[in-house]
Amino acid sequence: MIIRTPDDIPSSEITPEGLYYNRREWLAAAGIAALGTVVSGGAVAQEQPRWPQGKKGPFDVDEKVNTFREITTYNNFYEFGTDKGDPAENSGDFRPVPWSVRVDGHVGKPGTYTLEDVLKGMSLEDRIYRMRCVEGWSMVIPWQGFQLSSFLRRVEPTSKAKFVAFETLLRPEEMPGQRRSVLEWPYVEGLRMDEAMNPLVLLSTGLYGRPLLNQNGAPLRLVVPWKYGFKSIKSIVRITLTEREPPTSWNIAAPSEYGFYSNVNPDVDHPRWSQRTERRIGEFGKRRTLPFNGYAEQVAQVYAGMDLTKHF
Amino acid sequence: MPSSRALSAHRLNILRATAFLAGLLPLALLVHGYYTETLSVNPLDDITDTTGTWTLRFLVVTLAVTPLRKLTGWGQLARFRKMAGLFAFFYGSLHLLTYLYFDKFFFWEDIVQDIPQRRFILVGFTAWVLMLPLAVTSYSKITSWMGGRRWRMLHRTVYVIGVLGVVHYYWLVKFDTFRPIVYGVLIGVLLAYRLGAWIVQRRRMNDAAGRTA
Numbered sequence: 001m002i003i004r005t006p007d008d009i010p011s012s013e014i015t016p017e018g019l020y021y022n023r024r025e026w027l028a029a030a031g032i033a034a035l036g037t038v039v040s041g042g043a044v045a046q047e048q049p050r051w052p053q054g055k056k057g058p059f060d061v062d063e064k065v066n067t068f069r070e071i072t073t074y075n076n077f078y079e080f081g082t083d084k085g086d087p088a089e090n091s092g093d094f095r096p097v098p099w100s101v102r103v104d105g106h107v108g109k110p111g112t113y114t115l116e117d118v119l120k121g122m123s124l125e126d127r128i129y130r131m132r133c134v135e136g137w138s139m140v141i142p143w144q145g146f147q148l149s150s151f152l153r154r155v156e157p158t159s160k161a162k163f164v165a166f167e168t169l170l171r172p173e174e175m176p177g178q179r180r181s182v183l184e185w186p187y188v189e190g191l192r193m194d195e196a197m198n199p200l201v202l203l204s205t206g207l208y209g210r211p212l213l214n215q216n217g218a219p220l221r222l223v224v225p226w227k228y229g230f231k232s233i234k235s236i237v238r239i240t241l242t243e244r245e246p247p248t249s250w251n252i253a254a255p256s257e258y259g260f261y262s263n264v265n266p267d268v269d270h271p272r273w274s275q276r277t278e279r280r281i282g283e284f285g286k287r288r289t290l291p292f293n294g295y296a297e298q299v300a301q302v303y304a305g306m307d308l309t310k311h312f
Numbered sequence: 313m314p315s316s317r318a319l320s321a322h323r324l325n326i327l328r329a330t331a332f333l334a335g336l337l338p339l340a341l342l343v344h345g346y347y348t349e350t351l352s353v354n355p356l357d358d359i360t361d362t363t364g365t366w367t368l369r370f371l372v373v374t375l376a377v378t379p380l381r382k383l384t385g386w387g388q389l390a391r392f393r394k395m396a397g398l399f400a401f402f403y404g405s406l407h408l409l410t411y412l413y414f415d416k417f418f419f420w421e422d423i424v425q426d427i428p429q430r431r432f433i434l435v436g437f438t439a440w441v442l443m444l445p446l447a448v449t450s451y452s453k454i455t456s457w458m459g460g461r462r463w464r465m466l467h468r469t470v471y472v473i474g475v476l477g478v479v480h481y482y483w484l485v486k487f488d489t490f491r492p493i494v495y496g497v498l499i500g501v502l503l504a505y506r507l508g509a510w511i512v513q514r515r516r517m518n519d520a521a522g523r524t525a
Contacts, residue, residue, distance in 0.1 A: 084352055284356075
């Protein structure tokens with residue numbers, strides 16, 4: 001192996017500063033963050049991180065981004081408790097490092113990928129996305145990650161792969177909420193293949209330019225911005241390409257209330273509450289909920305011809 | 313059973329004043345939390361949640377007074393039932409106002425549409441409406457005008473209100489029904505006690521009637 005000295009590297013190969021971070025820097029930061037989590041007991045860094053607020057990219061929404069405190073102290077992550085403050089309080093014992101993801105099912109390259117393997121060759125981007133919880137609140141979050149489609153292409157889905165299934169870690173000794181069966185553990189989710197390949201879908205490793213805190217789904221989570229937040233599964237340990245529609249945890253828990261698709265849709269109410277409006281965290285008033293959470297232009301065609309009331 | 317634990321009027325008043333202040337404490341803490349930004353990042357939800365929870369808690373306290381009084385023989389406890397009931401109405405009204413203002417901004421057309429559509433809101437609203445006559449008739453002049461028997465019959469509605477409150481809570485939680493069920497059990501036990509006491513009383517009356525016949 002030829003080890004290149006700094007003189008050998010042409011300036012054109014130097015990643016420009018700003019939105020892109022190299023893998024080594026990220027892993028170092030992740031290590032420090034994990035250590036910091038151990039030391040601080042999962043406590044949230046209160047100060048707002050400075051991060052490149054550069055020009056808006058093609059995927060960014062032009063709305064006020066929620067604060068770091070809002071994003072890291074108000075979470076639904078029942079593996080750590082069912083109150084919104086529980087994940088930040090109770091995820092101190094969680095160890096996101098070392099981490100590996102099992103990839104199996106209808107793929108040409110199955111196997112166990114360490115986090116470093118997963119990140120190999122993936123360029124991390126910052127994207128500002130809306131996130132809408134099924135409960136009726138929303139945030140705007142500056143995720144950092146890479147397209148799921150890039151990763152899926154690497155593992156070579158076969159022609160039988162019609163769906164992508166995801167699974168969260170099962171580790172009740174570090175995830176106290178898993179000691180109660182409020183949901184069936186481990187948490188599972190899934191997407192149709194064409195949904196998964198949409199450029200909007202991210203595998204995220206950070207937000208606000210920093211590695212994910214435990215309460216946000218460290219070290220690797222999904223982001224599907226046009227669906228209700230529970231579809232964006234956290235702390236992923238397994239990705240399986242399946243032929244049949246995979247089970248999803250909230251659908252198992254309450255099939256009449258949470259469907260497989262769960263696209264954000266103001267015209268389809270939850271059986272017990274309306275989905276017409278939402279409260280943006282940090283705002284006093286309520287906003288009208290947008291079809292597909294405002295991503296209709298990018299995803300509506302995926303559902304052409306589908307009855308979205310039936311396939312909620 | 314004669315109460316050997318009867319407090320002097322002075323001591324009782326101090327106790328009542330303390331209880332009154334204690335009843336206001338949850339509200340004080342909530343207001344304090346709001347202005348010091350120590351509530352969650354969704355403070356309006358916290359306010360709705362806290363006022364609702366305290367409504368249920370005071371309902372439980374109200375229902376628990378009579379059983380406690382009978383068990384301990386401390387007659388003066390009865391004075392606290394009215395206070396507890398009024399605090400339940402107080403927090404229930406704050407809870408309703410939170411919904412009307414923060415959720416609906418007093419858009420009455422929206423509210424009128426919303427209430428029958430969302431069954432948990434309908435149940436909650438009904439519970440509050442039922443509390444209204446109870447609150448009004450707790451005013452002593454009206455109580456005496458009504459007479460004991462009619463007043464007691466009206467105030468039995470508190471059982472219905474308790475049940476509606478629990479159902480409201482059960483229907484609004486996303487999935488974790490643990491807390492609503494806890495309140496359900498508490499109110500269920502207290503209801504069962506009162507029902508049992510009523511059955512025993514009826515039987516005694518029938519026996520007495522039987523003996524004199």
